[in-house]
Amino acid sequence: MYAGVFADIEGSFGIWRMRQCRMGTREWQYGRSCLTEDVNQVVRGCFDGGATRVLVKDTHEVGFNCLVKELDPRAEYLGGHYVKPSLYGDVTGIDLVLYVAIHAASGTPEAFFPHTHYGVFSQLRLNGSPVSEMDIYGGYLGELGIPIGFVSGEDVAVEQALRTLPWAKSVVVEKDKDTYTSGEKSLQYLEEGRARLRATAADAVRSVSEMRPLLFKGPLRFEAEFRTEELARKYNTWDFPRDGATVSWEAGDMVEGFDKLNRLVFIPRWSYPVRRPMAFAMRSYYRIKNTYFAPEADPEEASLP
Ligand SMILES: [Zn+2]
Numbered sequence: 001m002y003a004g005v006f007a008d009i010e011g012s013f014g015i016w017r018m019r020q021c022r023m024g025t026r027e028w029q030y031g032r033s034c035l036t037e038d039v040n041q042v043v044r045g046c047f048d049g050g051a052t053r054v055l056v057k058d059t060h061e062v063g064f065n066c067l068v069k070e071l072d073p074r075a076e077y078l079g080g081h082y083v084k085p086s087l088y089g090d091v092t093g094i095d096l097v098l099y100v101a102i103h104a105a106s107g108t109p110e111a112f113f114p115h116t117h118y119g120v121f122s123q124l125r126l127n128g129s130p131v132s133e134m135d136i137y138g139g140y141l142g143e144l145g146i147p148i149g150f151v152s153g154e155d156v157a158v159e160q161a162l163r164t165l166p167w168a169k170s171v172v173v174e175k176d177k178d179t180y181t182s183g184e185k186s187l188q189y190l191e192e193g194r195a196r197l198r199a200t201a202a203d204a205v206r207s208v209s210e211m212r213p214l215l216f217k218g219p220l221r222f223e224a225e226f227r228t229e230e231l232a233r234k235y236n237t238w239d240f241p242r243d244g245a246t247v248s249w250e251a252g253d254m255v256e257g258f259d260k261l262n263r264l265v266f267i268p269r270w271s272y273p274v275r276r277p278m279a280f281a282m283r284s285y286y287r288i289k290n291t292y293f294a295p296e297a298d299p300e301e302a303s304l305p
Pocket residue numbers: 008009010059060061
C-alpha cells in the first residue's frame with residue numbers, strides 16, 4: 001500500500017493568518033513548522049494504517065514548504081512542480097492520496113485565504129459551477145487512477161471537498177487567532193487536533209477499498225473569472241476565448257483541462273518550448289533557497305510548548 005501525503009499549507013493547525021503562508025517571510029518559517037508537524041502526523045497515521053511506502057508531495061506555491069530534516073525519515077519527499085510525467089512529478093503506483101492543510105475555493109465568503117489554484121481568480125467554474133482545488137486536483141488524480149481519501153483544513157474547505165469526495169475522511173482545523181494564542185488551551189487544542197490527523201489518516205488508509213478516483217464526465221467547460229479584466233488580458237497569452245474578465249476553454253477530460261489551466265496562469269506562450277528546463281531551474285532554486293537560506297521563524301503570539 002503506497003500512500004501519497006500531498007501538502008498545501010493554509011489549512012495547517014497553528015496557522016491563523018495569510019502571512020504565515022507567504023513563502024520567504026519569517027512568519028512563513030513558523031508556518032512551515034506547523035505544516036511539517038501536521039504532515040508528520042498524517043505520515044505516521046499512514047504507516048499505522050498499513051501503508052508500506054509513503055511519499056510526501058509538497059505543493060504550496062513553488063512547493064518547498066516542509067522542513068525536510070524534521071520529516072518522519074520513513075517518508076520520501078518530493079517538492080516542487082513538474083511538467084512530466086505529471087504536474088506532481090512521478091506519482092505512479094500511489095494507491096491513495098491524503099491531502100493535508102487545504103483551503104476554500106476562490107470566491108468563498110469569510111474563508112481563510114480562499115483561492116482555486118492561483119490567487120488571480122475571483123472564481124473558477126467547471127460546467128457552470130464554482131470549483132475548489134479538491135475538484136480539480138481530485139479529478140486530475142482521478143484520471144491517473146488515484147483517489148483522494150483524506151482532507152484536513154478549515155471547515156468550509158472540508159465541506160466543499162466532501163461534496164465531490166464523499167468517501168474521504170476529514171479533519172477540521174480552526175483558523176482564528178485566539179485558538180493558537182491562548183496558552184495552555186491552545187497547546188491542548190493542537191495536541192488533540194494533531195492526534196486526530198494521525199488517527200483519521202490511519203482510518204483512511206484502512207478504508208482504501210471504499211475510496212474512488214474522482215471522474216468528471218467530459219466534455220468539460222472551464223471558466224476562469226479573473227479579479228480584473230486587465231489581469232485576464234495579461235494572462236491570456238494563449239488567446240483562449242475571453243469575455244471581459246472571464247477566460248474560458250474546453251477540454252475532453254481533466255488532464256487536458258488542467259493542462260490548459262496551468263498554461264493560462266504559469267506557462268505564457270513564449271515559454272512553452274522551455275517549460276521543462278524552466279521547471280527544473282525553479283525546483284533547484286527554491287530547494288536550495290528554502291533549505292539553506294531560510295529566514296528565522298517568527299511565531300508572533302503563537303503559544304509554543
Ligand atoms: Zn497553498
